[in-house]
Amino acid sequence: MRQLLAWTLAAAAALAAAPTAPAARPDCPRLTTSWHGDNRARLQRVIDARGTCSGHTGAVAAFDWDNTVTKNDVTDATLSWALRHDRLPRPARWKDTSAWLTEAADRALTAACGTGAGAPLRTSAEPRCTDEILEIRENATTMSGAPAFAGHWNHRRTVPQYAWVPQLFAGRTPAELASYTRAARREALAAPVGATRVLGTHTVPAYVRPYGQMRDLIRTLHRAGFRVYVVSAGAEPVTEVWSKGVGVDAAHTIAIRPVLDRRGRITTRDEGCGGVPATRGAVIPYIDGKRCWINQEVYGVRGAAAWQRQPWRRRPALAAGDADTDVTFVGDATGAHLVIDRGKPELMCRAYDDADGRWLVNPMFIDPLPRRTTPYPCSATAWTAPDGTPGPLLRPDGSVVPDQAGRTT
Known part of the structure; x- marks a missing residue:
């Protein structure tokens, strides 16, 4: 009971710390496409509260790419x-x-x-x-x-x-x-x-499609003064070609960055993050690596500190992902954690547990999954340890996330 009370108080404090949206003005940048449930309205509140409609600019929004902004990889x-x-x-x-x-x-x-x-x-x-x-x-x-x-x-x-x-x-x-x-x-x-x-x-x-809802969301965020980034576990020269198509330039695209040889050719080494030097793939934008790359490249956090959750004002206002590789940076967002439901256990357990009341779950916009018939094993195997061992998923206060049922379709 004591742990539950502490968790409840912490969630309430986080909600109180975040700015609330003002009454929307007619000239505020507006989302125009259809979303599941009340997700469009909830996203709009974050845009209104953290963007130009409230006199702010420079808030960060971060998106995974494959199967988040697009259907297929x-x-x-x-x-x-x-x-x-x-x-x-x-x-x-x-x-x-x-x-x-x-x-x-x-x-x-x-x-x-x-x-x-x-x-x-x-x-x-x-x-x-x-x-x-x-x-x-x-x-x-x-x-x-x-x-x-x-x-x-x-x-x-x-x-x-x-x-x-x-x-x-x-x-x-x-x-x-x-x-x-x-x-x-x-x-x-x-x-x-x-x-x-x-x-x-x-x-x-054989096909790929950028989701119309994600195009509209990114466009609206840009109009509202947000700095929009893509952070992907794909190859950066590949992701840059695609991200340009939704208005995100190379300077705002983060993915696996190959080290080049003296002739400018790709090698088997990748650039490092968080004080880890270039390696043969040991540190890429993957799970905790996505947090590290955002902290380092977006907020200028250097060394081992880039692996740690940063203070509220040095975290994205909105973050979106579809898989366990996205769970850490999506969880770091202060305004909305947007999840495209592909049935990935760690991410979906966090989303349905909804510890801070800011998780939004949306079915895939093309060919959504059928409704899940068994709960996600949050209390047993949803979390992956650094050594690869599966285990129970914990809240920040140490309590175990109970198994969660899928509810979006």
Whole structure:
């Protein structure tokens, strides 16, 4: 009971600390698209309270990209295009592409794809090679089911198969990768909603669509004086091409940033965050890594402090995401935590527990999930520890989040 009282008082204090929206004026920037339930009205209140309608400018809004602003993953769309057009460079050794690639994965990729630096992979004519790459990207296993990655990494700062995609383009320049993305983007926007294609034996989405509601939200935030950022666990040269289409420029786009060699070519190393130097994928914008990159790049917080939750005025007013990779930075938002429901347990447990009364859950705007029939296992396995161990999800006061039922559809 004492813990519950402390949690209730803390939530009430957080609500009292935030500014309230004034009565809306006719000239305030307004959202115009339809949302689930009262989400549009609640988002509008944050815009009114923290934007030009209240005489403020410079508040931050931060968005995940893949499956938050768009339906489907744009890095996967670029990888698909590159595989079909032989644009991946062949590595000298597959083991060089990731610090955690297993011997089994190295053997499988070598057998299916070959080695020898310089020549492009002929994946358009080698379905076995395409299959191995896609299986590792999607499931972190080889086609035979062997683990593709092993070793030690912080599971709240990176996931090897996410870091691996930019590493596959080592030897290409960011401009070349951006050109592949523009071609993939034209193709994905032209494909009808629901379209798929077969690569090797894998069936993958063939289309991408920016959500109209997210376009409208970002446009309205800009008009209201917000600084809008995209923070993604995709490859930055890829994400920048897409984010430009909704009015977010490269300077406001944060994703995996490859270190370049002296000739300006992508390497298998990525820029670091929070006092961690450049590594082979150990620190990317993933779970706690997204907080670190926002704190560092948006608010100028340096060193180990970038991993910590910052004071109220150094956190986004609004943050949006769709997956567990987004849970930390979305939870840091002070005005609204917007969640696109894709059924990811840690994020959905936080959203439905709604500890501060500011979580908004919205079904996917295209092909939403059916209503969940079993509760999310918040009290048992929803949280992932840095060593990868699942465990119960805790509130800030240490109490366990009870299991939550899905309620959006």
